[in-house]
Amino acid sequence: MPEALITLEIEKLVAGGLGLARDESGVVLVRGALPGERVEAAVRPGRGVRQGVTREVLRASPDRVEAPDLPTLDLAHAAYPAQLVYKRGFVEEALSRIAKLRHPVAGTVPSPHEWHYRNTAQYLVTPRGLAYRERRGREPLVVGQDPLVMEQIQAVMDRLDPQHLDPATEVAFRASRLTGEVVAALIGAGEPRNFLRASDHLLDAGVVGVSLAQPAGRRFGAGVRLIAGEAEIQEQFGRVRVGVTATGFAQVNPEAAGLAYLHAAELAGSGLHAVDLYGGAGAIGRHLAPHFDRVTVLDTAAEALSRGRQAVALSGERNVTYRSGDAARFSELGTDVIVVDPPRAGLDEGARDHIHASTADRLVYVSCDPATWARDVGDLTRRGWKLGEVTPHDFYPQTSHVEVVSVLNR
Numbered sequence: 001m002p003e004a005l006i007t008l009e010i011e012k013l014v015a016g017g018l019g020l021a022r023d024e025s026g027v028v029l030v031r032g033a034l035p036g037e038r039v040e041a042a043v044r045p046g047r048g049v050r051q052g053v054t055r056e057v058l059r060a061s062p063d064r065v066e067a068p069d070l071p072t073l074d075l076a077h078a079a080y081p082a083q084l085v086y087k088r089g090f091v092e093e094a095l096s097r098i099a100k101l102r103h104p105v106a107g108t109v110p111s112p113h114e115w116h117y118r119n120t121a122q123y124l125v126t127p128r129g130l131a132y133r134e135r136r137g138r139e140p141l142v143v144g145q146d147p148l149v150m151e152q153i154q155a156v157m158d159r160l161d162p163q164h165l166d167p168a169t170e171v172a173f174r175a176s177r178l179t180g181e182v183v184a185a186l187i188g189a190g191e192p193r194n195f196l197r198a199s200d201h202l203l204d205a206g207v208v209g210v211s212l213a214q215p216a217g218r219r220f221g222a223g224v225r226l227i228a229g230e231a232e233i234q235e236q237f238g239r240v241r242v243g244v245t246a247t248g249f250a251q252v253n254p255e256a257a258g259l260a261y262l263h264a265a266e267l268a269g270s271g272l273h274a275v276d277l278y279g280g281a282g283a284i285g286r287h288l289a290p291h292f293d294r295v296t297v298l299d300t301a302a303e304a305l306s307r308g309r310q311a312v313a314l315s316g317e318r319n320v321t322y323r324s325g326d327a328a329r330f331s332e333l334g335t336d337v338i339v340v341d342p343p344r345a346g347l348d349e350g351a352r353d354h355i356h357a358s359t360a361d362r363l364v365y366v367s368c369d370p371a372t373w374a375r376d377v378g379d380l381t382r383r384g385w386k387l388g389e390v391t392p393h394d395f396y397p398q399t400s401h402v403e404v405v406s407v408l409n410r
Helices: 080-099 151-158 192-205 254-268 285-291 302-315 349-357 370-382
Strands: 004-009 012-014 018-023 026-031 038-043 050-059 120-126 129-132 170-175 182-187 209-213 224-229 232-237 240-245 271-277 292-299 320-324 337-340 362-367 386-393 403-409
Touching: 004 018, 004 026, 004 050, 012 080, 026 038, 080 370, 080 386, 151 170, 151 182, 182 192, 182 224, 182 232, 192 209, 192 224, 232 254, 240 302, 254 285, 254 337, 254 362, 254 386, 254 403, 271 285, 285 292, 285 302, 285 320, 285 337, 292 302, 302 320, 337 349, 349 370, 362 370, 370 386, 370 403
Parallel strands: 026 050, 182 209, 271 292, 271 337, 292 320, 337 362
Antiparallel strands: 004 038, 012 018, 018 026, 038 050, 120 129, 120 170, 170 182, 209 224, 232 240, 362 403, 386 403
């Protein structure tokens, strides 16, 4: 059925950066709208909650600004101070609706950079240029200028000819704010020798290393091989320096993440033993090291654990230990404090059970998804934990994503 043009009054902004409105048929969630606005929206018919896209703003919010029309920017049409207020609201709404808690939420900690903050990006390689993946029925959109990536990545992209990247189907970049260097990964099927021309082209464009990843259902799940130069560059996160690669996980906004890690360490306090679950290369765990006799970093990613061990060997931190293990089977005796920074799915029931059964009396919970964070906080508070400070941190300006740094005690 064709979309219908409907005039709507936007009541509030909800998770995903969607404006909530109502008409005689029920709730409509509208992209590109802000609270208090009157908009004409193209709305898809259907049962339940309908979704639409703003076509014309009939009465604009004072928070509205001009924004690039890119699929990655779902909140860039709001002024940055307003974005911070909305993100605090997303956390408050998740607490009340999902955790069933009325609890104060601090103001959102802003990102040091509103634009050009991303140190990583992945694009399709098309004959017309590097492109965003198809979203919401669109054809791949040629990037040209990407206002979110660090200037070092854009400088490399400006020098690239996509025809010289054949037979790669995608390319990923990682930059360092600390050193200014960029590494890249080509994604495509075939032997490394088939990608030597593409690798040379990337090196000529300014990257310091090129890896090759085979296409896989799970991102970089089929393995990664270095084919030229360096695989790793150094980046600063708060007080610690960590090696990052084009394919390994690391936070995309290192300066904003550093502020959150310093905050998490402050909430963790001090003691004999701290455990950093889902710890990766230990960027958070290493912030705990000056305040605890020993710190254990637990993760399932061998690549991240290896980078972490190399980093502490170079830094001389002797009280940080890395272990391979699943947070759902965590069993560490004599733990004073647990810090968690799980993936978007949050803590599974097994992980919550082991945390509750541990000797820790404090849990610092860093989250990239207010909904799953609120689900877990609700469960833990029903088990007797008490929620303390809750502070949103903005790692992703111009988007609706928000991180949460919080603490629970018992």
